[in-house]
Amino acid sequence: MYDVVVIGAGHAGIEAALAAARLGARTLVLTLTLEAVGAMPCNPSLGGPGKGQLIREIDALGGEMGLAADETFLQMRVLNTGKGPAVRTLRAQIDKRAYRDRMRRVLLNQSGLDLREGEVVELLVGKGEVRGVRTATGLEFAAGAVVLATGVYLGSRIVVGESLREGGPGGQRAATALARQLVALGLRLRRFKTGTSPRILASSADLTGLQPVAGAIEPMGFSFIGAKARAEAWPVHQTWTTTATHRLIEENLHRAPLFTGVIEGVGPRYCPSIEDKVVRFRERSAHQIFLEPEDPTGEEIYVAGLSTSLPEAVQGELLATIPGLERARITRPGYAIEYDCLDPSELGLSLESRRFGRLFTAGQVNGTSGYEEAAGQGLLAGINAVRRLSGAEPLRLERSEAYLGVMVDDLATRGAEEPYRVLTARAEYRLRLRHGNADFRLTPRGEAMGLVSAERSAAFRQRQLALETALELLPNTRVPAALTAGEATRGDRYLRAGGEYHRLVALGLPDLPSELAEEVEIRFRYEGYLRREEARVERLKRQEGLRIPPGLDYRSLRALSREGQEMLNRRRPETLGQASRLAGVSPADLSVLAVCLTGRGRTTNRDGGA
């Protein structure tokens, strides 16, 4: 008997399993193959806007992704440097083999965690709750909670031109039996589509004459702990499609599964295939291509920007029309993959299914895309699965607190119309959700959950102390006129006016690492904006603080509009705040609900909890 069984060992499964085991739960991870633990079947890169912040948040809570990325990256750089700290973020090219090996090693060596191969064909269900799993080979494992993190393997099929194959990435078979059972259980499934680009033999590309995009020289990393490494800074190279590429695509549209009706799943608008780009943006004569190294031995290159499901022969011809790739040899063709995923609007904010108790779901099976999104959900699902066993309140992060909170709330409240990825544009409180303050936002929450190691706690306290010391000293520091190019002023005013912290170190302020110094600068320079955001957060918090009892009978609230009543009944929000984000729930409906909720609270108190 296990406390927690995790199905799948991708990025969601890894974080779920590690979190559960580290919280003391006896944990089993079942994966189709040990080779696929922590695999990256799409771009070999982590981070970027929104995603980089997610990795920082995962790390701040005690997750694994940031540490693994820092140990295995080929190059890392800061994006959005000139666009303000709220959107500044890291992106890394990853040595995907090293990353996979490291993750497998960590799982195998984690105490309280068993990792083994096995295809789950059935969830064992009784009395509306999930009680365990059964594998294809007939083994049954009882479990206190199950985390479903099957990625794109539910009912998946891979499409390359006219060729169709049931199965998932890496040549694995699809988990078809499990998909069938989920439908039989009455869970709503959606059909999504995504795709990847061809890989080529690195030595067959001619990189001379292409624009290199170098990594940073200075050491940097996602994680708040661990040594900051400087990798060899493998460059990514940039090239472009040509009119010849576009002509070739147009000529072969009749063989493009996306246009012949073979593919029915909904693909992401932010990650279209090259045939889609060419057709939708006919006025453009070129599209960007990035050549991303997949490993440090220089064997394979990922041709980012050329996601396609055109026939393999056409893919070869396409590559030949792109500068630098004239003689490129494909090692693996690009493909489209269609898969089933669950409708995430059937989830609670704890990532527990609202249909079946003790069933948690995380990652692409929830309709998201992206390694970072998956890892973030995995971490929360793992934590909450364990908390479910002990009857503790689940960890719910607010939209104002973390991108993790934005993501889970978006999924649970609005569902997903296309594969979901985080975007900084989704965050209403973006100025607060910086990658540089993720630990200040979340490490205390992680500590309360019990997932933060002593090492991380100590590092956090040290950063906190340094920050507080600086904040305290600043108003009492006199900045001489020589520094201000004007009149002498106080340290806080100097920063407010856009001054740089490192110039104050000579005046007796602590010498902070550059990211922390930036954090101090932001707190003053962005003060007015942050305060305005704070006021909106306060308003949100009052709404989120009003919890809606799960069994509330909306039909008894006749003051509700019909549309509002229907939506509330269907989606069953957990808080007033969540209700406010549902389409069709009017401000008047919210007032009625608010009054009803505060009223219920009092009545219950008076009657001694009736």
Next chain:
Amino acid sequence: MAILRISGPEAWTAAGRFFRPAKAQRRPQAGRFFFGHLYDEVGREVDEAILLLFAGPHSYTAEDVAEIQLHGGLAVVEEALRLFLGAGLQAAAPGEFTRRAFENGRIDLSQAEAVADLVAAKSAAASRLAVRNLAGGLGDRIRRLRADLKGVLAGLEAALDFPEEVAIAPAGSVLAALGGEVDDLLAGYETGRRIQEGLRAVLLGRPNAGKSSLLNALVGRERAITSSQPGTTRDVIEAELRCEGQLVHLVDTAGLGAGEDPVEAEGQRRALAEAAAADLILWVVESGREEVEAAPKGALVWEVRQKSDLYPGDTRGPWPGAARLFRVSARTGQGLLELRSALALVVGAGEGVLLGNERQRVALLESRHALERAAAGWSSQSPDLLAADLWEALEALGEITGETGRPEVLDEIFSRFCLGK
């Protein structure tokens, strides 16, 4: 007079940012009021003001509350709002103070239910008004504004979320144009308010200039007591007047420069306060008299030369601060028709787009301030802050039409830009 109410744990501090008590040594204390002035961010005086402080839970919202009473006109209130909103305070949503009161347990269930009814009823009324307004073109203009703004925002957001694929395009001039459009709508609010609430015209002048006689002649009845004695009117007297279908509130006041006794002094103080809050000052002067004192500055000033039948030889031009001169006689009715037509014209012809209420005006103001910040900072400000301003502007406009913005902007990003590796 206007009251600004600030509620929340930082309310007192927030009020103290721009309010300075006349007696600097007085410490803030609950239940006290403080006389002083409101100053803007560079120390210019905005208005005289009275500050009242309440400590939670002994306040309406059960939070710390600061109330600032201003007696300036709309321009002063607008300036004060600009100051406080600019400093990071949030404008209250309709019914927000009441909502906070019940959220904080200040009022009980039955009261809260009454509030809910009220809120519901209010929004029903508001939506009826909105429907009227939408048909009248306000909605169209706001929607056009929002569409342009969403375009700018989508471009900026695409550049923030897809830095390797999209660069930030210049938009300062588009934003300035949008700001001008918002200004137009705000000007429409002035007209709208005057049409709904009526024009406030204050009769001001020296004792015995004939203000009360003029008021009576205009309204056609003996509303104010008149006599040949200077200083007959000692307090403020109001009368409603319809000029060609438009509503005008005529306000008669005590003569300025009258005697020194306390009642007269108070009468004059009130006269000046009325003048400060007026849309129009009718500066009443007795024909043939050499006027030494100038009319107080304030809104639009017209000079009305009363008793002109008695002094047909008075040909002096208008007092320099006055926009127009009217020669009238309350006794014979001479010139009154002309004055009434002119009043009707000031109220407004009722064309164009009209804002229905204060909430819409506050929303427009918020959006204008945010647009101004973004337009001014487009080439120098950090893009994450520009985006924050634009979202604020978009959301403020959305409050008027009841539309949200975020999903639409995301849609626009994906439809306009070719993104993704």
